[in-house]
Amino acid sequence: xYEPKLLAMMEAARRAPQGDIVEIGxxxxxxxxxxxxxxxxxxxxxxxxxxxxxxxxxxxxxxxxREASAGFAWTAFRDMFEINVAPFARGRLNYIHALSLDGAxxxxxxxxxxxxxxxxxxxxxxxxxLHIDGNHEYEHVRADCERxxxxxxxGGWIIFDDYVWxxxxxxxxxADDYVAREGANIATHFVVGGAMFVQRAS
Numbered sequence: 368x369y370e371p372k373l374l375a376m377m378e379a380a381r382r383a384p385q386g387d388i389v390e391i392g393x394x395x396x397x398x399x400x401x402x403x404x405x406x407x408x409x410x411x412x413x414x415x416x417x418x419x420x421x422x423x424x425x426x427x428x429x430x431x432x433r434e435a436s437a438g439f440a441w442t443a444f445r446d447m448f449e450i451n452v453a454p455f456a457r458g459r460l461n462y463i464h465a466l467s468l469d470g471a472x473x474x475x476x477x478x479x480x481x482x483x484x485x486x487x488x489x490x491x492x493x494x495x496x497l498h499i500d501g502n503h504e505y506e507h508v509r510a511d512c513e514r515x516x517x518x519x520x521x522g523g524w525i526i527f528d529d530y531v532w533x534x535x536x537x538x539x540x541x542a543d544d545y546v547a548r549e550g551a552n553i554a555t556h557f558v559v560g561g562a563m564f565v566q567r568a569s
Contacts, residue, residue: 372560380405386495396451403455416462417470420445461488500528505537522569530563
Protein backbone atom coordinates (compact mmCIF):
# COMPACT_ATOMS: atom_id res chain seq x y z
CA UNK A 368 0.00 0.00 0.00
CA TYR A 369 1.37 3.37 -1.04
CA GLU A 370 1.40 6.32 1.35
CA PRO A 371 -1.39 8.24 -0.48
CA LYS A 372 -3.67 5.21 -0.11
CA LEU A 373 -2.86 4.90 3.59
CA LEU A 374 -3.61 8.60 4.11
CA ALA A 375 -6.93 8.19 2.27
CA MET A 376 -7.76 5.21 4.50
CA MET A 377 -7.22 7.45 7.53
CA GLU A 378 -9.67 10.00 6.14
CA ALA A 379 -12.21 7.32 5.20
CA ALA A 380 -12.03 5.89 8.73
CA ARG A 381 -12.64 9.37 10.16
CA ARG A 382 -15.85 9.53 8.13
CA ALA A 383 -16.93 5.89 8.54
CA PRO A 384 -19.96 4.82 10.58
CA GLN A 385 -19.55 2.67 13.65
CA GLY A 386 -19.38 -0.95 12.52
CA ASP A 387 -17.07 -3.87 11.86
CA ILE A 388 -13.93 -3.27 9.83
CA VAL A 389 -13.24 -6.18 7.48
CA GLU A 390 -10.08 -6.77 5.48
CA ILE A 391 -10.01 -9.44 2.77
CA GLY A 392 -6.38 -10.38 2.15
CA UNK A 393 -3.92 -9.39 4.88
CA UNK A 394 -0.52 -10.96 4.08
CA UNK A 395 1.94 -9.34 6.56
CA UNK A 396 -0.63 -7.09 8.25
CA UNK A 397 0.53 -3.62 7.24
CA UNK A 398 -2.91 -2.20 6.50
CA UNK A 399 -4.47 -4.29 9.29
CA UNK A 400 -2.14 -2.60 11.77
CA UNK A 401 -3.16 0.82 10.43
CA UNK A 402 -6.85 -0.12 10.66
CA UNK A 403 -6.30 -1.19 14.26
CA UNK A 404 -4.78 2.19 15.08
CA UNK A 405 -7.69 3.93 13.38
CA UNK A 406 -10.44 1.93 15.04
CA UNK A 407 -8.99 2.72 18.44
CA UNK A 408 -8.51 6.41 17.61
CA UNK A 409 -12.01 6.91 16.18
CA UNK A 410 -13.70 4.26 18.37
CA UNK A 411 -15.01 2.28 15.41
CA UNK A 412 -15.86 -1.42 15.44
CA UNK A 413 -13.66 -4.47 15.78
CA UNK A 414 -11.45 -5.60 12.90
CA UNK A 415 -11.85 -8.92 11.13
CA UNK A 416 -9.03 -10.05 8.84
CA UNK A 417 -9.64 -12.91 6.41
CA UNK A 418 -6.75 -14.62 4.62
CA UNK A 419 -6.00 -18.24 3.64
CA UNK A 420 -2.22 -17.75 3.78
CA UNK A 421 -2.11 -20.54 1.24
CA UNK A 422 -0.97 -21.31 -2.29
CA UNK A 423 -4.69 -21.66 -3.08
CA UNK A 424 -5.01 -17.89 -3.11
CA UNK A 425 -2.19 -17.16 -5.54
CA UNK A 426 -3.67 -18.20 -8.90
CA UNK A 427 -4.49 -14.81 -10.39
CA UNK A 428 -4.22 -15.58 -14.07
CA UNK A 429 -0.64 -14.40 -14.46
CA UNK A 430 2.30 -16.77 -15.01
CA UNK A 431 4.89 -14.41 -13.48
CA UNK A 432 2.89 -13.99 -10.29
CA ARG A 433 2.32 -17.75 -10.12
CA GLU A 434 6.03 -18.45 -10.42
CA ALA A 435 7.02 -15.80 -7.90
CA SER A 436 4.62 -17.06 -5.24
CA ALA A 437 5.23 -20.79 -5.70
CA GLY A 438 7.88 -20.97 -3.01
CA PHE A 439 6.32 -18.68 -0.42
CA ALA A 440 6.41 -19.88 3.20
CA TRP A 441 2.73 -19.29 3.92
CA THR A 442 2.75 -20.45 7.55
CA ALA A 443 5.58 -18.03 8.24
CA PHE A 444 3.56 -15.24 6.60
CA ARG A 445 0.67 -15.83 8.99
CA ASP A 446 3.08 -15.79 11.93
CA MET A 447 4.52 -12.51 10.68
CA PHE A 448 0.99 -11.10 10.41
CA GLU A 449 0.29 -12.02 14.05
CA ILE A 450 3.54 -10.42 15.20
CA ASN A 451 3.02 -7.25 13.18
CA VAL A 452 -0.55 -6.54 14.31
CA ALA A 453 -0.25 -7.71 17.93
CA PRO A 454 1.01 -4.37 19.32
CA PHE A 455 -2.01 -2.57 17.85
CA ALA A 456 -4.81 -5.11 18.33
CA ARG A 457 -5.81 -4.13 21.90
CA GLY A 458 -8.52 -6.78 21.96
CA ARG A 459 -10.25 -5.36 18.89
CA LEU A 460 -8.73 -7.46 16.09
CA ASN A 461 -8.93 -11.09 15.06
CA TYR A 462 -8.71 -13.19 11.94
CA ILE A 463 -10.23 -16.09 10.08
CA HIS A 464 -7.64 -18.33 8.45
CA ALA A 465 -9.67 -19.24 5.37
CA LEU A 466 -10.53 -18.29 1.82
CA SER A 467 -12.68 -15.18 1.61
CA LEU A 468 -15.98 -16.89 0.81
CA ASP A 469 -15.48 -19.44 3.58
CA GLY A 470 -14.76 -16.54 5.92
CA ALA A 471 -18.00 -14.87 4.83
CA UNK A 472 -19.92 -18.03 5.60
CA UNK A 473 -18.45 -18.07 9.10
CA UNK A 474 -19.16 -14.35 9.57
CA UNK A 475 -22.79 -14.88 8.58
CA UNK A 476 -23.13 -17.87 10.88
CA UNK A 477 -21.58 -16.48 14.07
CA UNK A 478 -20.39 -13.07 15.17
CA UNK A 479 -17.73 -14.59 17.42
CA UNK A 480 -14.28 -15.32 16.01
CA UNK A 481 -11.55 -17.06 17.97
CA UNK A 482 -7.84 -17.56 17.35
CA UNK A 483 -4.98 -18.72 19.55
CA UNK A 484 -3.15 -15.43 19.08
CA UNK A 485 -6.02 -13.04 19.85
CA UNK A 486 -8.59 -15.02 21.83
CA UNK A 487 -12.25 -14.31 21.11
CA UNK A 488 -13.59 -11.21 19.36
CA UNK A 489 -17.27 -10.33 18.94
CA UNK A 490 -18.50 -8.57 15.81
CA UNK A 491 -21.67 -6.61 15.01
CA UNK A 492 -22.61 -8.16 11.68
CA UNK A 493 -22.62 -4.73 10.00
CA UNK A 494 -19.55 -3.33 8.27
CA UNK A 495 -18.38 0.28 8.45
CA UNK A 496 -15.31 -0.23 6.26
CA LEU A 497 -14.51 -3.10 3.89
CA HIS A 498 -11.04 -3.44 2.36
CA ILE A 499 -10.98 -5.92 -0.54
CA ASP A 500 -7.40 -6.99 -1.21
CA GLY A 501 -7.59 -10.74 -1.81
CA ASN A 502 -7.11 -12.64 -5.05
CA HIS A 503 -7.17 -10.03 -7.84
CA GLU A 504 -8.53 -12.25 -10.61
CA TYR A 505 -11.87 -10.87 -11.80
CA GLU A 506 -14.05 -13.80 -10.70
CA HIS A 507 -12.54 -13.76 -7.21
CA VAL A 508 -12.86 -10.00 -6.74
CA ARG A 509 -16.46 -10.11 -7.97
CA ALA A 510 -17.30 -12.94 -5.55
CA ASP A 511 -15.64 -11.07 -2.66
CA CYS A 512 -17.62 -7.94 -3.45
CA GLU A 513 -20.94 -9.71 -3.90
CA ARG A 514 -20.53 -11.72 -0.69
CA UNK A 515 -19.19 -9.05 1.65
CA UNK A 516 -20.63 -5.75 0.35
CA UNK A 517 -24.13 -6.78 1.43
CA UNK A 518 -23.13 -6.05 5.03
CA UNK A 519 -21.69 -2.56 4.43
CA UNK A 520 -23.77 0.02 6.27
CA UNK A 521 -25.12 3.27 4.80
CA GLY A 522 -22.25 5.73 4.88
CA GLY A 523 -19.77 2.86 4.98
CA TRP A 524 -16.77 2.44 2.71
CA ILE A 525 -15.57 -0.22 0.30
CA ILE A 526 -11.93 0.03 -0.73
CA PHE A 527 -10.94 -1.92 -3.83
CA ASP A 528 -7.19 -2.35 -3.58
CA ASP A 529 -5.13 -2.36 -6.79
CA TYR A 530 -7.84 -0.74 -8.89
CA VAL A 531 -4.79 0.35 -10.86
CA TRP A 532 -2.74 -2.86 -11.18
CA UNK A 533 0.06 -3.78 -13.56
CA UNK A 534 -0.92 -7.46 -13.70
CA UNK A 535 -4.58 -7.31 -14.65
CA UNK A 536 -7.87 -5.42 -14.42
CA UNK A 537 -9.97 -7.62 -12.11
CA UNK A 538 -10.31 -5.07 -9.27
CA UNK A 539 -10.99 -2.23 -11.72
CA UNK A 540 -13.74 -4.09 -13.56
CA UNK A 541 -15.46 -5.12 -10.35
CA ALA A 542 -15.24 -1.66 -8.79
CA ASP A 543 -16.54 0.00 -11.95
CA ASP A 544 -19.40 -2.49 -12.18
CA TYR A 545 -20.29 -1.94 -8.53
CA VAL A 546 -20.39 1.86 -8.85
CA ALA A 547 -22.46 1.66 -12.06
CA ARG A 548 -24.88 -0.85 -10.57
CA GLU A 549 -25.39 0.93 -7.24
CA GLY A 550 -25.81 4.38 -8.78
CA ALA A 551 -27.82 6.52 -6.37
CA ASN A 552 -26.68 4.36 -3.45
CA ILE A 553 -23.14 5.73 -3.86
CA ALA A 554 -22.27 9.01 -2.11
CA THR A 555 -18.80 9.36 -3.63
CA HIS A 556 -16.01 7.37 -5.26
CA PHE A 557 -12.44 8.22 -6.19
CA VAL A 558 -9.04 6.65 -6.85
CA VAL A 559 -6.07 7.32 -4.57
CA GLY A 560 -2.78 5.44 -4.45
CA GLY A 561 -4.01 2.91 -6.97
CA ALA A 562 -7.11 2.00 -4.91
CA MET A 563 -10.76 2.83 -5.57
CA PHE A 564 -12.60 4.25 -2.54
CA VAL A 565 -16.39 3.96 -2.63
CA GLN A 566 -18.67 5.40 0.05
CA ARG A 567 -22.24 4.23 0.25
CA ALA A 568 -24.91 6.92 0.61
CA SER A 569 -26.17 7.55 4.14
